[in-house]
Amino acid sequence: MRIRDYLKDRFLFLTANVILFIIMCWVLIHFYEGIYLIAIFFCLWFVPLLSYMVRELLNNKKYYDEMTSVLDHLDRKYLLPEVTKEPPYLEGKLTHQLLKETSKAMHENVNKYRDMQTEYREYIETWVHEVKTPIASSKLIIDNNDNPAMKAIDYELKKIEGYVEQVLYYSRSNHVSKDFIVRKVSLKSVVANVIKRNSRDFINKKIAINIDDVEGTVFSDAKWLEFIIHQIIGNSIKYGKSGDGKVTVYSTKDIHNIVLTIEDNGIGIIDRDLSRVWENGFTGENGRLFSRSTGIGLYLCKSLCAKLGLGISLTSQAGAGTKVSIRFPMKEAL
Structure with missing residues (x-):
């Protein structure tokens, strides 16, 4: 978080305070002619205001800089709210809570599709093993009936067997370690x-x-x-x-x-x-x-x-x- 961005975000707030201060100074000069009163008034107005803004800036900067640093080194970006601390101020707490809810919803969605993918992969593997039985039976029939037509069928059956094997390895390609x-x-x-x-x-x-x-x-x-x-x-x-x-x-x-x-x-x-x-x-x-x-x-x-x-x-x-x-x-x- 940059100071320039913070000041840009608070520009209207600061402008409104400066305008109000100028108006109050004009009133004091024309009706009370109190230059020293203006200085006191300035201190009473802007010292607490600027102190509060500096404190807010430091808290915000610390929180968002920490989040940015953690995010840059995190492989799974959606785990950000799980590894960062909840900030002490209200705006940060609300942001942190919203991030946690979003992360939770994303986890549920990912798990849903992971389960669907696992179920589909298991179905494919089961189908491959099931289809191997009629292929093996067909090859046995071909071996017992040696003629040119059967040889041609055997050649095409071999290609089918190759494509079936390709399907099996494709379904397992993301789970080689198993x-x-x-x-x-x-x-x-x-x-x-x-x-x-x-x-x-x-x-x-x-x-x-x-x-x-x-x-x-x-x-x-x-x-x-x-x-x-x-x-x-x-x-x-x-x-x-x-x-x-x-x-x-x-x-x-x-x-x-x-x-x-x-x-x-x-x-x-x-x-x-x-x-x-x-x-x-x-x-x-x-x-x-x-x-x-x-x-x-x-x-x-x-x-x-x-x-x-x-x-x-x-x-x-x-x-x-x-x-x-x-x-x-x-x-x-x-």
Whole structure:
């Protein structure tokens, strides 16, 4: 709180007092001719008035400066009335009480939507687990009826299974800690599992894969890491050149990180879309060419990497392919 602001707020009050004092002085001069009386009158009028204003200014300034300081260092701004003391004067007490009522209402509102979000997430997870049963049954029927039509159905069913898995991880992306187990993970083993899951897609699109240069052991959650790599490799297949495609996965090591890189020679990403590829739901120019794009995969990769303490970056050139790198900090790697 600045003194100038305080005086500006009290400008009309001070002006009214000065005008009244001038009028009283004029009366005293014309009727009583008492210069000394005017000086006494000035002291009796303005000394108590200015003393009161100075006291009020100091109290107000102390209270509002304290609130501003606490607010600047508070992560959850709505907790302000809970961590500040109630001021001793009436105006401050009323303000503090109003802030507490507002904070209480906001807490109730936040809890309401948090409960709704939790309920919705639990429903989604239940739905995912329920829908896995008919998918598994369908795959069993397909395995027992080997023919071209069933193979085509199996291929589409695999895509459905991938989207269902994406929904599950999306619903859990804000609660990684509840399903997160840190242990030693072999990068080559995780990459091999992902390649195995996508082997039929590599064969169908005749895309070559090279994982000979993947080495390194890191501390992470194997399941979440596999999902991230699966999303990236899935994009490499989706946007790869059929019959002439190539995906190369390799790892490098520097002073600070182990870096896992997934590189392809697919259609790439145009320059104006590069800055937005991590946004939720953004599909860009490629999304118009491929109707299957959802714009969620890379968003989930970025979000989950942030939760797991990993770095992720992407470079691409239209018509020349895309390269995605995942960085594992050395303090968490062996």
